[in-house]
Amino acid sequence: MGGTLKNLTHLDRLEAESMHIMREVVADAERPVMLYSVGKDSAVMLHLAMKAFYPSKPPFPLLHVDTTWKFKEMIEFRDRRATETGLELLVHSNQEGIDEGIGPFSHGSALHTDVMKTAALKQALDKYKFDIAFGGARRDEEKSRAKERICSFRTAEHRWDPKNQRPELWNLYNTRIRQGESIRVFPLSNWTELDIWQYIRREGIDIVPLYYSAKRPVVEWEGTQIMVDDDRVPEELRKTAVEKSVRFRTLGCYPLTGAVESEADTLEEIIQEMLLTKSSERQGRVIDRDQSGSMEKKKQEGYF
Amino acid sequence: MSDQNSLLETDIRGYLEAHENKSLLRFITCGSVDDGKSTLIGRMLYDSKMIFEDQLDALESDSKRVGTQGENIDFALLVDGLTAEREQGITIDVAYRFFSTDKRKFIVADTPGHVQYTRNMATGASTADLAILLIDARRGVLEQTRRHAFIASSLGIRKLVLAINKMDLQNYEQSVFDDIESDFIEFAEELATGIEIQAIPMSALEGTNITTKSDKTPWYDGPSLMEYLETVPVDDDRLNAPFRLPVQYVNRPNLDFRGFSGQIPSGSVKVGDRVKTLPSAKETTVTRILSGDQDVQEAMAGESVTVCFADEVDTSRGDLICTAESPAQVADQFQARIFWMADDKMLPGRRYLMKIGSKTVTAQVNETKYRIEMSDLQDRPARDLSLNEVGVCTLSLDQAIPFDPYNEIRETGGFILIDRLNNNTVGMGMIDFALRRAGNIHWQSVDVNKEAHSAQKNQKPAVLWFTGLSGSGKSTIANALQKRLYSIDRHTYLLDGDNVRHGLNRDLGFTDADRVENIRRVSEVSKLMVDAGLITLVSFISPFRSERRMARNMVEDGEFVEVFVNTPLNVAEERDVKGLYKRAREGKIKNFTGIDSPYEPPTEPEIEIDTTKVSADEAAEIIVDWMKERGMLG
C-alpha cells in the first residue's frame, strides 16, 4: 500500500485539520456561529466550512460585528458572499456606541475598538446565546495567540485565562462547558499568512479587492497612511488626500488600517511582496502597536 | 531561504510551485527548566529569517527591558509571549511557532520545562512527529530530562534529537558531550523500543550547529540541527496500518444523500472497498468518497473525507468505519496508561467522561495497578494518581467501544478523561489492550462509596450549615435554596432545628450541654448524608463557635459551608414571627439565644447573608452562584 498515493502536502494537512476541527466542534455544539470578519482569513475559513459540510450547508450562521467604520467594499463583498453561499448572515453593531457617536477620529482607536468591536462582540454573543464561535485567528499573528489553544475557553464574562488553559491532546477537543460559558474555536490556528495566500491561490478563493493594489485616495493619520473611504474623515485631513497605488495586508476599520504602497495586483505579486517585505502583517493595525502584552490583555477582556 | 531568494525575485510562479508541495514536520522542544528551549526556537526563527523588522525592533527593546542577556538579544522573548512568562523568564504554556526552509515547513511547539507545567508539555508532544530534548551541558541529564523523554516516547514519538546545549559555557569540550550522550543512551534503553536518537552539540545562544555546522566542534561529525530536521524521514507508518474512519458527522442534506464524515487516521480507502462499521459490525461497500466537494476514487490517512455506503447501515457519530479485512476490536474494559493532569487526584471508583475518537462514554477507573516513576522508569505501588503522575490502570466503560491499541494506531487508542462536574480535561490515556469480561473486574464490583454516590448524582456532596439568631430567616432561606436545587435536579436534604428536635433529639432541652449534644448528633447525621452524596442543608441556631467547628471537622475539607444568616437582634426581635422573643422577654422561655444565652457570630463564614438587604430568594441565588463557581453543582 501507499505507493500509488501521493504524499499530502502541508496545505493538504492544514486543510484536513481545519475541516476536522469544524465538524468535531459543530457535532457537539448547541448554538455555533462563525465570526465572519470579511478578511482573507475569514474567506479561507468560510471556504473550508463549505467543503467540510458539503453537500450540506454549514449548519451555522455567519456573524459580522460591524463597527460601522468598515471599508464600503468589505460590506458589499460580505453581502454578496452571504447571498452566494446561501448562509444566514447576522450583522450586529453596538447601538449605544452609535448613539453616542463613537468613532476612531473623535474618540481614538483604543476606545473605538473597545466599544464598537470588543463590547459589540460580547453583546452579539450574549444576545444570540452562541456557545461556540469560530474565529479566523492564526497563531503566527502575535505572541499571545501563539499560546492559545484551538478550542479556547471563555468564562460567562467572556474572559480568557491564559495561565489556566485546558490541555488539548491529539485531535481530541473537549468542548464541554457550563451554562453561560463559551468556546472560541480557531480552525486556522496552525496556518501562517503565507499558507493562507497559497491556499487562496490554489483554491481560487474570492477575496475583497482591497487586497489588490489600485489607485486609492489616502491621507496620513497618526503615522499611518489610511484610505479616505467616506467623508467622515475630518475635513482638514481630507484636503490632504492624494491618489496612490496602495493595497492592504489586513482589513478592518478603514481609519485603523494602514495602506501599503504597492503595485501588486495579482495574487502572485502579493505573495512575492509579502515574502520580500521586512515588516509583519499586524504592523498595519493601529490597535496593536502599543506596548508588548497588549494583545494578551485585550483578549483577557474579551477581544477576539 | 537563501537559494530560493533569486527564484522568488525572478520567477514567483516557479517559486510557488516549489513551495506548495513541501512536506510538513511537527516537532517540540522539551527538557528541563532553563536548558534553552525557547532560546533555541527563537534562534531558529531568527536564522531562518522568519522574523520581520518590526518584530526585531520590539525584540531588541524587550531584551533590554526584561531579557536575561543584559544588552544582548534574548531570543527566548520571541516565544515566551505571556506577560507572566516574560516577567519570570520562564515558559508556562506551549507556544506554537512556524517556519519553513526550502525543503520543509515546520510547526514547532515550545514546551515548558517546569515540573508544574508538565501537562502543557504533553499537550505539545501529543501532535508532534519528533522531539528535541535539550540538555544544559553544565548540568547533564536531569530528572526532568528523563521525565520528558518518557512522556515523548510514551506518546509514540520515535525520533529524538538530544540537543546538548550551552556548549559555549563548557569550551566546546568533546568529553562533556560524550559523557552526557552515553549517560542518556543508557537511560533510553529502558524507554520504548525503536527510538532513534541523534545527539548534537550546540549553543542556542551563539547559534552553534543550528543552521550550519560550526568549526567550534571539529570533533563532531553529525549534521547540524537544521540539516537533520530538513532531511529526517517522517515515515508514515500510518499509511500501512489498516483503514479506519471515526464518524464525526452524519451528513444528510436530503433523502438522496447520506454520508459519513471524518478524518482518516490510518490506511486508505477506495471506492468499492468492503468496510465494516463498529460496534454494529455490519458490512457494506463504499460507493462514493468526497474530499471536500470533489468526488475521488481513493483517500488516505490524514485526509478529511465523507464516504457513502451501498447499503443502509445504521451508523452514527462515534462509530468507527474499518476495513472489513482487519477491523478494530470492540470492548468495554481496558488496561491503559494514564497521565493525570488535574490538581484533584484521579480516584478509583469515580466516573469520568472518556472521549476517544469522536465517541464520548462514561468511564470508571477500577484499579491503579502501579505508578511509573518517570525519573527512573521504576514501578511504584499506587492507589490513585496525582497531578503529573503516570500510572497503569484498568478501566470499565458503560458501553463497548471500538478501539485499537495506542501503539498500533494513535487516534483510535488515545483518549482523554473529562471531569463530569467542572468539565476540565483531567487526564490523557493510551489503551494497551482489552480485558476479558470474565475477570473479576466488573462495573458493579466497585465499592459503592461516597465517590460513587456523588458521581451518580452529578454533584459534590456538602453540608451547608445555616447559623443565626432565632427568627433570622435560616429556615426560610434554606427552604428556598432547597427548592432551587431541586429544580436543577440536585439531590438535597434539609435538617431543620424544629423537625429534628421533635424526633431524633426529643430528649434534649436547651441547657448549654444539651445544645452541644444537639449539634453533635446533627453533625453526625449530616456526615452520613454527605457520605450518601447529598447536599445537606442544616438550619440550626448553633450559637457556639466550637460546635460549629466540630461539625466542620467531621467532614472533608471544602465540604463544610458555613452560611451566616446575619440579622441583627433588634430586627429579629421586631419580626418575631413565632412570638418567641416576646415570651423570652417576659421570662417565659429560659436560655433563649440573644436574650439570656449568648450567640457567637462566625468570624470567617464561607457565605454571609444580610437579610436586611436581600430577600430569601435572592439569598438562595447567591448561594447557588457560590456553589456553581466552586464546581459543586456540575
Ligand SMILES: Nc1nc2c(ncn2[C@@H]2O[C@H](COP(=O)(O)OP(=O)(O)OP(=O)(O)O)[C@@H](O)[C@H]2O)c(=O)[nH]1
Ligand atoms: N551561554 C548560553 N546560555 C544559553 C544558551 N541557551 C540558552 N541560554 C540562556 O539560558 C537561559 C534560559 O533559556 P530559556 O530559553 O528561557 O530556557 P527554557 O528551556 O526555554 O526554559 P523554560 O521554558 O522555562 O523551561 C536564558 O538566560 C538563555 O539566554 C546557550 O546555548 N548558551
Ligand SMILES: [Mg+2]
Ligand atoms: Mg522556555
